[in-house]
Amino acid sequence: MATAKETILWRIRHATRDVPEAESPEDVPVKRGYRTEDEATREEIVSRFAERTAEYEAEVHRVGHDELPRAIQQALKRRGVRRLVVPPYLPKDWIPDGVEAMRDAASPQLTKEELDESDGVLTGCALGIAQTGTIVLDAGRAQGRRALTLLPDYHLCVVREEQIVGLVPEAFARLEEMVKSEGRAVTFISGPSATSDIELNRVEGVHGPRTLEVLIVG
Amino acid sequence: METEKPARRRETEDRRNEGIASGVEGFNERARRAVNDQQLHDSIELFTHKSVAGRNAVLNALPEAPELRERAYRIKQETMANLDRYLEQMADAVEARGGNVFFATDGEDAVRYIGDLAREKGAKVITKSKSMATEEIELNRRLEEDYSDLGLEIVETDLGEWIAQLAGDTPSHIVGPILHMNRKRITEVLSRTAGEELPPDVEALGSFARRRLREKFVTADIGITGANFGVAETGTVATITNEGNARLVTSVPPVHVVVMGIEKLVPRFTDLSVFVRLLARSGTGQKLTVYTNFITGPRGEGELDGAEEFHLILMDNGRSKLLGTEFEEALYCIRCGACLNVCPVYRQTGGHAYGSTYSGPIGAVITPLLKGQGEAKDLPHASSLCGACWEACPVGIPLHDLLLKLRNQQVEEGLAGKAQEIAFKGFESTMKRPVLYRISSRAGRLAQKPLKKDRPLPGPLGAWTGSRDLPPLAEKSFRELWKEGI
Ligand code: SF4
Numbered sequence: 001m002a003t004a005k006e007t008i009l010w011r012i013r014h015a016t017r018d019v020p021e022a023e024s025p026e027d028v029p030v031k032r033g034y035r036t037e038d039e040a041t042r043e044e045i046v047s048r049f050a051e052r053t054a055e056y057e058a059e060v061h062r063v064g065h066d067e068l069p070r071a072i073q074q075a076l077k078r079r080g081v082r083r084l085v086v087p088p089y090l091p092k093d094w095i096p097d098g099v100e101a102m103r104d105a106a107s108p109q110l111t112k113e114e115l116d117e118s119d120g121v122l123t124g125c126a127l128g129i130a131q132t133g134t135i136v137l138d139a140g141r142a143q144g145r146r147a148l149t150l151l152p153d154y155h156l157c158v159v160r161e162e163q164i165v166g167l168v169p170e171a172f173a174r175l176e177e178m179v180k181s182e183g184r185a186v187t188f189i190s191g192p193s194a195t196s197d198i199e200l201n202r203v204e205g206v207h208g209p210r211t212l213e214v215l216i217v218g
Numbered sequence: 219m220e221t222e223k224p225a226r227r228r229e230t231e232d233r234r235n236e237g238i239a240s241g242v243e244g245f246n247e248r249a250r251r252a253v254n255d256q257q258l259h260d261s262i263e264l265f266t267h268k269s270v271a272g273r274n275a276v277l278n279a280l281p282e283a284p285e286l287r288e289r290a291y292r293i294k295q296e297t298m299a300n301l302d303r304y305l306e307q308m309a310d311a312v313e314a315r316g317g318n319v320f321f322a323t324d325g326e327d328a329v330r331y332i333g334d335l336a337r338e339k340g341a342k343v344i345t346k347s348k349s350m351a352t353e354e355i356e357l358n359r360r361l362e363e364d365y366s367d368l369g370l371e372i373v374e375t376d377l378g379e380w381i382a383q384l385a386g387d388t389p390s391h392i393v394g395p396i397l398h399m400n401r402k403r404i405t406e407v408l409s410r411t412a413g414e415e416l417p418p419d420v421e422a423l424g425s426f427a428r429r430r431l432r433e434k435f436v437t438a439d440i441g442i443t444g445a446n447f448g449v450a451e452t453g454t455v456a457t458i459t460n461e462g463n464a465r466l467v468t469s470v471p472p473v474h475v476v477v478m479g480i481e482k483l484v485p486r487f488t489d490l491s492v493f494v495r496l497l498a499r500s501g502t503g504q505k506l507t508v509y510t511n512f513i514t515g516p517r518g519e520g521e522l523d524g525a526e527e528f529h530l531i532l533m534d535n536g537r538s539k540l541l542g543t544e545f546e547e548a549l550y551c552i553r554c555g556a557c558l559n560v561c562p563v564y565r566q567t568g569g570h571a572y573g574s575t576y577s578g579p580i581g582a583v584i585t586p587l588l589k590g591q592g593e594a595k596d597l598p599h600a601s602s603l604c605g606a607c608w609e610a611c612p613v614g615i616p617l618h619d620l621l622l623k624l625r626n627q628q629v630e631e632g633l634a635g636k637a638q639e640i641a642f643k644g645f646e647s648t649m650k651r652p653v654l655y656r657i658s659s660r661a662g663r664l665a666q667k668p669l670k671k672d673r674p675l676p677g678p679l680g681a682w683t684g685s686r687d688l689p690p691l692a693e694k695s696f697r698e699l700w701k702e703g704i
Contacts, residue, residue, distance in 0.1 A: 004320075004321040004327055005309075005321035007321075008305070008323060008480065008532070008534045011538040011541075012302040013302050015538060015542035015543075016302070016541055016542050018542065034285045034286050034289065035281075035282055104522075106520075106522060112436040112470065116432065132505040134506055139523040144522060144523075145469065145523035145524075147469050147470055147523075151466075168491050168494070168495055168506070169488065172490060172491040176488060179452050180451075182518065183315050183453070183514035183515050184514070184521065184523065185469070185512065185513050185514070187465060187509060187510070188494075188511075189508065189509060190504070190505065190509075193460070193461055193462040193508060193509070196394075197376075197377045197378035198401055198420045198424075199261075199400060199401050200265060200268055200394075203377075203420050203423075204424075206428050207431065207435075
């Protein structure tokens with residue numbers, strides 16, 4: 001008996017039999033009539049990123065390299081964060097004194113309950129996208145697994161200026177190789193978790209963090 | 219108080235072997251009831267107006283929107299012509315990453331696979347992220363009935379879907395599942411679940427949902443999602459949400475199951491940049507949705523993240539029947555809901571009148587195609603053929619043209635009865651937009667063959683922008699027409 005796979009593939013081959021056999025997808029020219037690279041200057045791109053991220057009611061600050069630890073400390077203080085979740089490989093000097101760092105590791109991992117009960121999480125990111133005010137996480141360095149940036153109610157994210165790209169296609173182009181070789185999970189975050197299911201009223205944080213705060217370093 | 223056990227309403231008879239779930243006869247009757255429901259009417263107007271305004275604003279702000287639309291159409295065209303190759307490629311890529319792939323010829327197959335998996339895992343709690351494919355096959359109800367001995371608790375985690383589930387209701391819009399419910403009704407449903415009176419305040423209701431669903435997230439044994447897109451070359455599955463629930467469903471439970479229609483494929487990872495933008499801008503009027511997730515197989519060696527097991531179900535359920543036919547373009551749909559929002563018929567009747575998982579213009583097209591014409595005779599007539607749907611569609615599907623073809627097919631096959639003819643005359647006489655209608659008949663003359671490199675795109679794709687406002691409805695005559703009982 002044919003397997004379901006054989007059946008489905010047969011159905012498809014039968015239906016598309018008039019496509020010339022010799023024609024492979026690569027033969028069909030790929031025309032991209034849209035911009036794949038942003039021609040704006042670095043500064044324009046970075047300020048657009050700051051602007052667009054802030055449009056999502058995320059709090060955004062631009063700080064110099066030297067000011068980063070202090071900016072982190074202030075942000076956490078404003079939020080009253082005591083128990084802070086941090087991913088593996090987060091630079092040590094990012095964690096201010098007086099904050100209890102709950103460091104996640106391959107093992108033992110922080111439990112879901114610990115994450116749920118923490119006051120917030122501090123991470124880096126893979127990329128920022130100016131066009132859409134998006135933060136891209138790919139479970140890489142200083143980011144950790146997804147649950148870290150989902151269960152705590154507050155997410156403080158550090159974006160380095162050179163991580164910011166102009167357009168969405170640029171982000172995909174940059175991520176392509178990692179996805180092909182390592183296949184890590186990628187998330188684009190554009191604003192805080194929100195729903196509009198109740199009479200189209202926006203409610204934040206039904207599932208993910210209610211508050212997203214971004215520090216742009218450069 | 220005991221949490222109310224979620225249950226699907228069973229108005230429709232059991233159609234488990236017949237493709238997608240629906241009670242598709244009787245659009246006419248349901249529509250008449252719907253247009254007399256003022257509250258429903260207000261809810262739909264609010265939703266569709268806001269959605270269309272949002273969509274127009276963000277599309278206008280994107281200079282390359284027309285090019286993206288054309289590109290999307292071309293990618294889908296290329297995909298369908300080579301679907302066998304791409305499916306195998308995707309299956310291979312997922313397996314190479316240590317994931318499991320299962321081909322399901324229909325919903326029955328998919329349900330059995332998931333049920334057996336749940337049994338094998340000794341699963342008790344299943345969390346789900348909103349998925350039209352699983353609605354289509356009534357996954358929840360079938361699992362609860364066919365695998366009742368497992369005592370599964372299946373929890374929808376999209377807020378709207380969850381409320382629908384608690385109310386025993388079905389979604390009435392692809393994107394806004396409970397747009398037909400007002401706040402009062404939602405408060406009632408959630409208060410019953412809470413066992414106490416909740417204030418009719420969106421923040422409070424949201425908080426309650428957050429707390430309650432959190433408990434489910436952390437105890438779930440299996441997470442089930444659909445797939446907005448699947449990438450052939452990498453095996454990546456894209457799930458797109460605003461709430462972040464898909465991210466929780468796919469990262470917290472040890473097992474992740476994806477139910478993906480075979481038409482959801484795109485060839486390359488970079489193709490996603492076209493579709494995620496079109497979907498967000500057309501569907502919800504956002505530049506991107508809040509959480510756009512890409513998952514490539516299970517947790518890898520030395521990786522910190524991801525489910526330990528990953529199962530991809532590639533489901534046909536009638537789709538391959540459309541390939542290579544004049545209706546193939548219906549498979550290009552990315553389920554953005556834009557065609558519903560602009561449709562003068564949908565805006566009067568809402569989604570439930572269609573009696574099908576998929577409503578609005580796209581529902582009127584694919585329901586009879588997937589179920590068979592004899593089953594959903596009414597739906598191709600539930601349209602004024604004004605062409606607004608086609609104009610709004612971010613992948614350029616000539617929906618009105620496909621509807622016309624379905625009607626013609628009914629006539630040829632002797633399926634269209636007098637009833638359909640008379641009942642639906644009204645749509646055309648009051649709703650027709652002559653200019654678009656002319657364009658549409660022109661588009662109808664285009665060759666409808668599968669991929670040919672130089673196949674002309676239907677209609678003015680190049681001129682597509684979001685600038686058009688929602689066409690005013692010929693409301694009075696339409697509603698009166700129904701009330702008069704035509
Ligand atoms: S047919 Fe087009 S407009 Fe309608 S839901 Fe599908 S993609 Fe969106």
